[in-house]
Amino acid sequence: MTSDGDGAMFSILRPEQVAAPLVLDSPHSGRFYPADFAPAQPPERYRRAEDMHVDELFGDAPALGLPLLSARFGRIYCDVNRAFDDLDPSVLDDASGLALAPSSKARLGKGVVWTATPPDGAPLLAGPLSRTDYEARLARCWWPYHETLARLLDETRRSGRIFHLDLHSMQPVANAMHEDATGSRRPDIVLSDREGTSAAAGFLDAALAAFDGLGFSLAVNDPFKGAEILRRHGNPAAGVHSLQVEVNRALYMDVEAYGKTAQFADTRQRLATFVTRLRDWCARA
Template sequence: MKNIAHTLIRRGLNRVFPGGEGTSHPETDRVAAPPPVLVSGAVETPLVLASPHSGCFYPEAFVQNSRQPLHRLRSGEDSYVEELAAGAHALGPVLLSATFPRAFCDVNRAAWDLDPRMFDGPVPSFVKATHRGLSGLGSIPRIVADNRPIYHTRIPFMEAALRIRDYWMPYHATLAETLRLTHARHGICLLLDLHSMPDAPEAGSPDFVLGDGHGTSCDSRFVTTAEDTLTNLGYKTTRNNPYAGGYITRHYGRPREGLHALQIEIRRGLYMDEATRTKNQGFETLQHTLTTLTAQLLQSLSRRTMT
C-alpha cells in the first residue's frame, strides 16, 4: 500500500534539512530519552493496537521553556492507555505506543497542520493549517487545555520541523509498516486507535466514543461488534460524537482495500482520577473490558476472512 502523504512530508523535511540528517534535536538528551515509539509483539493477528497519546516523556528543555507547569502540560495526555491494553495485547495483537506527549508533538494531526502565527518568521509553503491547526491544536500544539498558551514567545519553525522529523515521522513510519505487514499476512487489518477523554456532557456523557470518520474508515460490521460488546457489558457508547476520528483514523482507514481503522475514546473517570492522574478501582475492570472487546473483534475478523 502506497503512502503518498508521507512521501510528500519527507520532501518537505528535505527542503528544511537540505544537508541530510546531520541536524540534532536541541531539546532531547538522547541518552536519557526513550525511543519515540515502542512496539511489542508481532503481526500474529489481523488486529493492531495503538496508543498515540499516552507518552509521558517530557524533554526537560520543553518543560522549562513552557509557560505552563507540568501538570497542565499533561492535561491532554491519555495516561495509562497502553497499560489498559495489556490484556488485549496478550491475545496476540501487536501493540504500538508513543513515548512522547501530544503537547510536544501530536501524531494524530497531519504533519504540516501548524498555526503559522506561533512561529517567529515566515513558514514554508507546504505548511497547510486546518481549522484545528489554526485553533492551536496542530501537530505542534500552541495551546493546552482551557486555551492556555504553551510557549512564552513564538518559536523557530526549525524546532517544529525537528519534532516532525524525530517524533512524528518515526511513529508513522512504524505504524504504516506494521499495518502493511499485517495486511500482507492476513489479507485484512483492523487498527484500534486507543485514546482517553474527559467527560463529554454535550454528547450525553458516554463511556466510549467509537469514531469511524462517519462511516469512511471502518467496515460498519466491526463498529457494530464493538458497540454491541460494550453495550452488553453495561457501557454507554456513541458513534462519532463528539469524536469522529483524527488524522490516524482517516489516513489509514481504507475499507475498500481491507484496511480498517477505528478510534476508541475511553472516559477517563472509568479508570483514573483526572485531578491526580492516579488509577482508580475501575482500572482492572476496564482492562478486562478491552480484552473482551478485542476478543470479539478478533472473532469478527476471523469470520470476515472466511467469507
C-alpha cells in the same frame, strides 16, 4: 511477548504469535518530554493533554495475540493524530515558504505541535515556536510513528485485510479547548470511523457488538469522528479498516490528580473482553 521501537520515541509490544489481523495503537499515552521542550506552564497543566494510562488499559493486547504500538513522547510535544501541516503559521518564528493548513483544532492551540494548554487554552509557550524545533519534531516523532504504524498494519495483514483500533481517552466533560459545547457530558465510549470512510460498516458493527453487555454507554462519531490517523491509514477499498476508540477517563482515573482509581482494573478487564471478542471476529472475517 517482545518489545521493539525507536529508542524513547515509541514502542511496539508484539505477541509471540499473532492471533488475528488486528493492530492496536495508542498515540497519545506518552509521557516523555525531550530536552528541547520548554513549556511556560507547569506539568500539572500540560500533562492534562496526555491520554494517560491508555497503553496500560489495553495492555492485555499482546497476551491476546495482538500487537500494540504506543508513542512514548507527550502528545503536546508532537501530536501524530494531526496532519503534519496542521499548524497556525502565526505561532512560528519563521513560516516563510511553508504551506501550512491549520484546522479548527490548530486555532484552538492543539495542532501538530500544541501551543495552548487545557482546560482553558492558557499559552504553552513563552514566545514563538522555533521553525527548527517544529521540523525536528516531525522528523523525530511524526514521520517515524506513521511509517511504523503503516509497516505494522502491512505485516499483520491476512488475506489482504487488516483491522485497526486507534486508542484514545477523553475528558468526562467538554472544556473550552473542545469543539463540542463546553460543559457537555461524554458517554463511556465513543467509536469513530470518519462518518463511514475509514472502515467498512461491518467492522463498526462488530465493535459495537463486542461491547454488548459490558456495561458501557456508547456513541458513534459524536463528539469525535476520527482524525489524522484514521484519515491517513484507514482505507477500506485497500482492505485497511480503522476505528477510533475514545474511553471516558472517569472510568479509570482521577481527571484532576491524574492517578488511577479503584475502577482501573475493572475497566481494563472489560476492555480486554471487548478486544478478545473483536479479535475473534477479525480472525473469522
